Amino acid sequence: MSAATRRRPLWLLLLPAFVPVVVLVLCVGLFLFFRQGGLEPLRVPTGTGTPAPTDAASIERGRYLARVGNCDTCHTPRGGAPYTGGRAFPTDWGTVFSTNLTPDPDTGLGDWSLEEFRHAMRHGVSRTGMLYPVFPYANFALLEDADLDALFAYLHSLEPVRAEAPANRLDWPASWRPVLLGWRMLYHRPRTPGEVPDRSESWNRGRYLVDGLAHCDMCHSERGRFASLPGERYLAGGIIPGQGWYAPPLTRSTLERFPVDDLAHYLRSGVSLQAAASGPMAEVIFTSLQHLDAADAEAIATYIKDVPDRARPGSRDLVSERSTTAMAGNGRTLYEDHCAQCHGSDGRGRGMDYPALAGNPALTVNDPVNAVRLVLYGGVPPTTALNPRPHSMPPFAHTLSDADVAAVVTYVRGAWGNRGTAVSADQVQRMRGMRID
Ligand code: HEC
Ligand code: HEC
Ligand code: HEC
Incomplete structure (x- = not known):
């Protein structure tokens, strides 16, 4: 053996053992990444796109759906103006605040396109970034386009109110939105709508x-x-x-x-x-x-x-x-x-x-x-x-x-x-x- 080989550092000798570990970690990571839906959910549609429908029937339908979805309870501060956001949600990692859903262009949904709204409701990702799962987007992912469009029409028919949501008060790392990618990879399974054929x-x-x-x-x-x-x-x-x-x-x-x-x-x-x-x-x-x-x-x-x-199991103790x-x-x-x-x-x-x-x-x-x-x-x-x-x-x-x-x-x-x-x-x-x- 030459002197050069003997002086090779330990990490270099162990490298061949690391390669499979790194490859395995990458594969698992890629698998989880695609299981949460791949890149598509993370790409927010930008631009003006399709405007909200404005006909009375869509607005009325949207009002009904917004009640069933209880949007206003979560998006209205206690004692405040409806849909202006800022209601606090305590979690184990701090407080998340809901957002303004009125059509105010600066602090609400005023300059959102229909595509951006559908995307946020289905994938929990908006121009703000990945959204916290207090917002039940995993459920809303099941909504049909027609229902989402009616909801958007209704929200756009509200009086625009300027109201900035308070900044979330979360501990690190939960405060850093990109960490939600990890959460999504572990837990988010995009649900696909569909009927069970043999039921009424x-x-x-x-x-x-x-x-x-x-x-x-x-x-x-x-x-x-x-x-x-x-x-x-x-x-x-x-x-x-x-x-x-x-x-x-x-x-x-x-x-x-x-x-x-x-x-x-x-x-x-x-x-x-x-x-x-x-x-x-x-x-x-x-x-x-x-x-x-x-x-x-x-x-x-x-x-x-x-x-x-x-x-x-084990919980029935009659x-x-x-x-x-x-x-x-x-x-x-x-x-x-x-x-x-x-x-x-x-x-x-x-x-x-x-x-x-x-x-x-x-x-x-x-x-x-x-x-x-x-x-x-x-x-x-x-x-x-x-x-x-x-x-x-x-x-x-x-x-x-x-x-x-x-x-x-x-x-x-x-x-x-x-x-x-x-x-x-x-x-x-x-x-x-x-x-x-
Ligand atoms: C904010 C939390 C919350 C949500 C959302 C909620 N529930 Fe409840 N529900 C409760 C609690 C707490 C009780 C128990 C207290 C009571 O009996 O009133 C309850 C009780 C019930 C009961 C009575 C069960 C029994 O055996 O007496 C029914 C039925 C029910 N919920 C159906 C629903 C349905 C359907 C939905 C969705 C449309 C729903 N709940 C959404 C919190 C909730
Ligand atoms: C259980 C409470 C809850 C309910 C019910 C709820 N939301 Fe929200 N929603 C939130 C919270 C909290 C946020 C902020 C999440 C964040 O900042 O990551 C949010 C965020 C949003 C966003 C993204 C706003 C932005 O600027 O990125 C939209 C759009 C939205 N909600 C629409 C709705 C609609 C429409 C409904 C009813 C169908 C609804 N929400 C029902 C709690 C709720
Ligand atoms: C004045 C009439 C009244 C008296 C007295 C009363 N209750 Fe009730 N009870 C009610 C009513 C009304 C409700 C429904 C409350 C609600 O929905 O919030 C209820 C609900 C309940 C429930 C929940 C039932 C469910 O379906 O979820 C329980 C348990 C209960 N009572 C137990 C008691 C006990 C034990 C006492 C005595 C210590 C008592 N109640 C005395 C009127 C009464």
């Missing part, structure tokens, strides 16, 4: 609305780490981050108790013989779903009643009725004293005024937060055209101790054939500390 027209319409414009999975599915999209946990229920509300599964077994008509009525009115809406669901019904036309409400009900159940009732201690007495006048000694409630607690799976799901919250802070279903004067439930935070609340909630979760687990005074105490929305 109403079922397909329901799926189009639930998965697309109405983005029900934003609350009713739990996201994984780094706000990944639900996938396996599709409509299987989940805790809404930062709010302490549990959105129950929208699947066959939980919704079995609702005939289609009753479920459609619940979506438009906020009440039914089977359940009453509270918290974030009451808000969604108030701002959005009460405006659904009867056919669309029925379509949504038809579809969600047919979503297969997803087993959550106890027998007798043992829960025994654990409830003085729960039964408390129930008779404070609750029975509305919900009935038999737990059947009273028509649409007071919801039934017997056989109500939303009440017996593993996570008791909703029931505990309602007993502590009370609640009222939304005021809607179909139910203009809702009855309310009084708060018990000042009348009942943590142990009493735990006992009475444990009682209702276990009585009349209900099969939910017991609730502890500690769980109630933690809920007392939660922010109330």
